[in-house]
Amino acid sequence: MRKLFKNKAALWLIVLVIILGIAVGILNATKNDTTIFENVTNIIVTPVQKLFTNIGHGVSDFFGYFSDVDKLRTEIDALKAENSELKKEINQNESSRLENEQLRKLLNMKQGNTEFELEAASVIARNPSNWYNTFTIDKGAADGIALNQPVVASGNALVGRISEVGTTWSTVSVITDSEHAAGAQIVRSGEFGICEGDSGLAADGNLRLSFVSKNANIIVGDTVVTSGLGGIYPKGLVIGKIYKIRPDIQGISQYAVITPETDIKNLCAVFVIKNPLD
Amino acid sequence: MKVAVHGIFLAFFLIVQATWLEAIAVFGVKPNLFIIYIVTLSCFCSKKEGAITGFFFGIMLDFVIGKALGLNAVLLLALGFLTAQFCEKVIRKNSVLIVMLITLITSVCYELFYYVVSFVGDLEFKSVFFRTLLPECIYNSLMTLPVYFVIKKLSNRLWVDKGEIIG
Structure with missing residues (x-):
């Protein structure tokens, strides 16, 4: 370790880093503006990040599908039974759905004015x-x-x-x-x-x-x-x-x-x- | 050739650090590929190369983080220089375990300095230490393992002049 600090450049570098680090920290404490370098870097980087994020979502969906396959099989059986029940209910609820749709339209109109x-x-x-x-x-x-x-x-x-x-x-x-x-x-x-x-x-x-x-x-x-x-x-x-x-x-x-x-x-x-x- | 290799790693890390690494975050903490790369690289290359590469990786990271512009540049420059100096003067023959240990120690120094400059007084140290700093440093150390072997492989082609210190 003594050898490391025998070199004066290493010691000066540590001192310089401390001074520069503190200066950077103080100068950036109130920073709000985006510099041109930041803007250009991010303009280049963000489309690629977007692509990678989308690929990541795709990969996670793909593996998620395989890990859930057994669970899905049992769920399908249950859903088939539920489906037939729901078909009966759909017919009964048709009139309610129309009423609901009208109310939703009214609500959207109201929200449209204040949103x-x-x-x-x-x-x-x-x-x-x-x-x-x-x-x-x-x-x-x-x-x-x-x-x-x-x-x-x-x-x-x-x-x-x-x-x-x-x-x-x-x-x-x-x-x-x-x-x-x-x-x-x-x-x-x-x-x-x-x-x-x-x-x-x-x-x-x-x-x-x-x-x-x-x-x-x-x-x-x-x-x-x-x-x-x-x-x-x-x-x-x-x-x-x-x-x-x-x-x-x-x-x-x-x-x-x-x-x-x-x-x-x-x-x-x-x-x-x-x-x-x- | 070396510049092209560093450029490819830099572009890859800039993208992956902010996207895919979220998927391998443990307790919300992800490793810092920039520290890992600069430290591992500096164990194989010269002080000058470690410092210059550290500076460029740091300044690009600063642009993407968007806070404390220049802080990562200064820190990674110092990390590159000091690690290369340490490996050259103190460690004659490096191994993956030594590089992992160096990554752990340098990560602690890096993150402590970052905390002191940017957050001291705002964030409670105890909580930061146990929830962010320590997990990240351990994670960085573990992630050094694959990076070490990639750089070691590359070093045989790119950094042959320092081949004698490669373990």
Whole structure:
């Protein structure tokens, strides 16, 4: 080991790395803009990543098919029996279906007036590092995507926000990321809090509801939505359900563990809200 | 020829690290192919080559991660240089176990430095250490096994000048 440090170049390199590393860390702490090099690299890389992601899904579906073959055989028999029963029921339910269809049309019309302007996007890559919970989507500035636009899954379930925008790609910082925070409200009681990513909880796919007073009216199973405070997220996007309630270290407040409404790790497609605060 | 080989590995890692590696993540932690490649390569090549390759792999990784631009470049440069120096001066005859051990140690240094520069004060160390840092370092060490044999095979053709230190 002494031989290693006999060479002054090695020692100088270590010193240089420490200085440069700290400088880079400080300079990038508030970085929001995408550099031209990042943009060009990702424009080239993202189409190939998209291809690889699709191949990956194909391979996993293929092997999944073979592993499930026995299970499927028994399921087919059960389904055949169920099928004949259902055919009888279909005839009986025809009138109900027509009524349902009409109601659905009315509901869609109503939603059409108040819904957000959504841009559908595919998830093409995850962050290569274990330090960040972000993923890349195949839509960018060319599709009208802008910084901080909220990202949701079906059912207006909050996924995160746009944290970086390239020409044909964007990065989504997900709600479980440690750099992510959003104003939150409990639907049942109206209590407010801050929903934030926590490195300890992120591994299980959960996040934290902080700044909840000790006497706040919260129970396990409560639904948590965005409060609309903070200027990024509109009110009412579903964050998730309370899974655990714990006292804070100081004992003057408490925090809750939230299980997100959507399975973020296995998302394939999302929607970007292009007019969140209209 | 060497540049082409590094280029192919770089392109492959940039794609796979962000896509297919998710499928082999253990407890949400995936290995870092960039560290594994640079460390293993540096056990077979010169300090200069280890440092330059480390820098280019790092800067490209920074572009894709999109955070702390330059940090991976600086860290992988240092990792490449120091590993090559260590293998040249201290270890006369490397073996897969030694390279796995070097990967484990360098991964710990790399991830600790990354934590100190980017997350200290924001993330609780104990949770980061046991949930991310330690599993990733062990995973990196294990994944060195296949990478070692690929690079060893290639080294016979590409790095013959340092053939005497190959175990």
